[in-house]
Amino acid sequence: MKYAARKILMLLVTMVIVSFLAFLAFSLISGDPATAMLGTEATPEKVAALREELGLNRPLLAQYGTWVLGFFTGNLGTSYSYRMPVSSLIGQKLPLTLALSLLSFLLILVVAVPLGIRSARQSESRLDGVHTALNQLFMALPPFFTGILLTWLFGILLHWFTPGKFPIFSEHPGLFFWNLLFPAIAVAIPRIAMTVRMLRSTILHEMNQDYVRTAISRGNDRVGVLYRHVLKNAMAPVIAFLAQTMAEVIAGSIVVEQVFAVPGLGRLLLASIGNRDWPVVEVIVVILAFWVVLANTIGDLLSQRIDPRLRLGGDAR
Amino acid sequence: MLEIKDLHVKFHSREREAVSGVSLTIRNGEILGLVGESGSGKTVTAMSVAGLLPRRSCDYSGSIELDGTELLHADRTLLRKMQGKEIGVVFQEPMSAMDPLMKIGEQVGETLLLHHPEISSEDRYYCALAAMREAELPNPEDTYGRYPHELSGGMLQRAMIAAAIISRPKLLLLDEPTTALDVTIQAQILELLKKLNREHGISMLFISHNLNVVRKLCSRVAVMQKGILVEEGQTEDVWENPHHPYTKRLIAAIPTRTKKEAPDHDKF
Incomplete structure (x- = not known):
């Protein structure tokens, strides 16, 4: 429990540092938001009035404080280009990207773990070379490319979904998830291949450990050895990898959203970068950073639940 | 109770047989010591009894019977019924042998x-x-x-x-169980094994490269060299009157306890 408390504290500290750096970086590169917002209508008087209104004359740290509190109160400033509150802008898009990321992560879990076990058990079969080659191929498939293929095959050829038209959750919840499934598959495929390969190699590694011989000497069959002993040991390093995967899946989702016309964070992020709409960009940066740190924290906590050796003093790395 | 007859084991990856024609008997309630240097085939002999031979990567022949049940050629299902229940195994490195x-x-x-x-x-x-x-x-x-x-x-x-x-179990296979431990602990484990043998009548095959340890525990001893059984007999007889030159060398290699004043730098 002490370990968990320390991890959560570390998460908070990391987030404070990351958000401050993001805030600092964007206040340095963005120039004067007031001028940017007024554009061609900018006169010195109008700029000065808007600066006062936006609180830009206050010390940087005070501005940062107000901004960070905005993550809890919902007041994150106004977008330059959309002229609407950043929080409502992101609030519409974020759930879509999160749903897509979680769906592809779920796919990775339910497909990769059984496949990895199977692949390890069949490592001596004649088809093993073919499987390895296939695995390499899937690993090399970039999500946007798979996305285009899937759109062509299932969208245009088979009409399983309508490309370019993404259903709204509140209107067609079933259709929403059905349409989300295709981009999720595109994101998941290379990660599934990587996880299968890693799990296979950790299982084969663990199979050569002395404790396996002990387990056999007690009368375990292959299944008993695998599920009672080897799998837990083999999963321990894979969990850290899955945490990374969960962190990276969101980046994959943002790219693939473009291919499938999913109105998620991806489009908003790209548009905002193009428009130099920094208030939007910096909030998205902090949200993505939070997702990555959160994924790793969960991974660490799970690893230490599985492997008691990591509980020693809280940091065995 | 355990009868090994003419056991041969040859790994595909090796030229020489790991075990060539070993025959051994363990009687009810007996502790048999099996001595030899590393690579002499003593562990392979014990693993054959425990059903832990990697069957696909070696050739084997002969027979191993535990109270009349053939083990060496038994199918996996029968073997699994014996493993752990009738035959217990203790390995050399307890840390890596445990999950x-x-x-x-x-x-x-x-x-x-x-x-x-x-x-x-x-x-x-x-x-x-x-x-x-x-x-x-x-x-x-x-x-x-x-x-x-x-x-x-x-x-x-x-x-x-x-x-x-x-x-x-009827039989306990002990593969150098004290080698990884320091001398005091080693003595305690030997006492424990003696007690278990005395109180429960568990027969044991005790493998060691150390004749001195075997002498403290085993009534009978067998000596192996390069896969061949070179000598077998009551421990005291073999100790007092070894026949095979290899056994003689093994005994000669044991440091005798001569009382000497320990040099100062040995005291901490």
Whole structure:
């Protein structure tokens, strides 16, 4: 429990540092938001009035404080280009990207773990070379490319979904998830291949450990050895990898959203970068950073639940 | 009770046979010592008895019978019924021989779980505690929930012994069980094995490269060199009157205890 408390504290500290750096970086590169917002209508008087209104004359740290509190109160400033509150802008898009990321992560879990076990058990079969080659191929498939293929095959050829038209959750919840499934598959495929390969190699590694011989000497069959002993040991390093995967899946989702016309964070992020709409960009940066740190924290906590050796003093790395 | 006849084992990856024509008998309630240097085939002999030979990567012939049941050529299903239940094994390195992510107590009770699934988990818990007490593990209730990395080598070896005797096997195979331990712990483990042999009549095959250790524990000893059994007999006879030159060299290699004043730098 002490370990968990320390991890959560570390998460908070990391987030404070990351958000401050993001805030600092964007206040340095963005120039004067007031001028940017007024554009061609900018006169010195109008700029000065808007600066006062936006609180830009206050010390940087005070501005940062107000901004960070905005993550809890919902007041994150106004977008330059959309002229609407950043929080409502992101609030519409974020759930879509999160749903897509979680769906592809779920796919990775339910497909990769059984496949990895199977692949390890069949490592001596004649088809093993073919499987390895296939695995390499899937690993090399970039999500946007798979996305285009899937759109062509299932969208245009088979009409399983309508490309370019993404259903709204509140209107067609079933259709929403059905349409989300295709981009999720595109994101998941290379990660599934990587996880299968890693799990296979950790299982084969663990199979050569002395404790396996002990387990056999007690009368375990292959299944008993695998599920009672080897799998837990083999999963321990894979969990850290899955945490990374969960962190990276969101980046994959943002790219693939473009291919499938999913109105998620991806489009908003790209548009905002193009428009130099920094208030939007910096909030998205902090949200993505939070997702990555959160994924790793969960991974660490799970690893230490599985492997008691990591509980020693809280940091065995 | 255990009868090994003309055992040959040859690994595909090696030129020479690991075991060539070994015949050995262990009588009921006896502790037989099997001595030899590393690579002499003593461990391979024991692994053949335990059903732990990698069958696909070696050729083997001969027979191994435990109370009339053939083990060497037995199919996997029969072998699994014997493993753990009739034959317990204790390995050299207790730390690596234990599953690092499983509680000590669960590992001790595993044989019961496998061979007596009808025993409730609560009863299994008490059986494990009893076995740990028998192996003289201090504080078994506390040790039950610990993980291997939290215990010393001697404690782990006691836990391994507890796991090996929990289902009252007829035969205990001990593959250099004290080699990885320091001398004091080694002596304690030997005493424990003697006690288990005396109180429960468990027959044992004790493998060691150290004749001196074997002499303290075993009534009979067999000596192996390069896969061949070179000498066999009552331990004291072999000790006093070795026939084979290899046995003579083994005995000569044991440092004798001459009383000398220990040099100062040895005292801490």
